Amino acid sequence: MILCSLRDIVFGYENEPVIRNVSVDIHAGEFIAVSGPNGAAKTTLLKLILGLIKPWSGSIQFTPEFSGSSVAYVPQQASSFNSGFPSKVIELVRSGCYTELGLFRLFHREQHALVEEILREVGLWELRNRKIGELSGGQKQRACIARAMVQQPDLLVLDEPVTGMDAASRVRFYEWMRNLVKTQGKTVIMVTHGLDEARDYLDRVIYLEGKEETDHVSI
């Protein structure tokens, strides 16, 4: 099933186009990487899909069955909390359990179990009472991913999620995403520069050339 269709998208900044005539379909239940050189407009493409910016021309359409509230986004450098950031790891992650209206997504006990399960999955359970600002870059990144995961999104959009993670954490992360897609039918779109190591876990790569032409390479 097509989750989202992008047709002939053109977008740029200050009269300078950075995305030219991109057309791509995103299917539900895919693990997709967006890759390409620096400045190729990978983050821009994510923001267009998320509706944070509007294309100059072209259309972006989600299937009517898809609820827009079911999207979680982890931006690039999500881990840049300064050392004075007051929340503990568990508080940050638990905050993902609230809706925009401040309501709990789950009953208290379910919420507690989910937060623990996800903190264990990202290897931060032992550090749950540590202040966010006192974590390493890779640990902060994993805390941000955990916060997104407790939202139980149908579509997870991640901008360079493995930045700062060591090799073992990266593999574990890719396996986790692969498993989410395979067993729960979630859709994951991730910007990465590390295609070589991610390739085995992916369904597809959207490759942005960043020049006059924009390619989409399927694997």
Ligand SMILES: Nc1ncnc2c1ncn2[C@@H]1O[C@H](COP(=O)(O)OP(=O)(O)OP(=O)(O)O)[C@@H](O)[C@H]1O
């Ligand atoms: N808010 C903005 N105002 C002006 N230009 C911008 C803005 N955001 C991005 N750009 C420019 O648009 C182009 C694409 O930026 P974008 O961040 O989407 O690229 P990217 O592929 O994600 O890059 P990287 O791999 O370095 O993260 C770049 O040339 C960038 O300088």
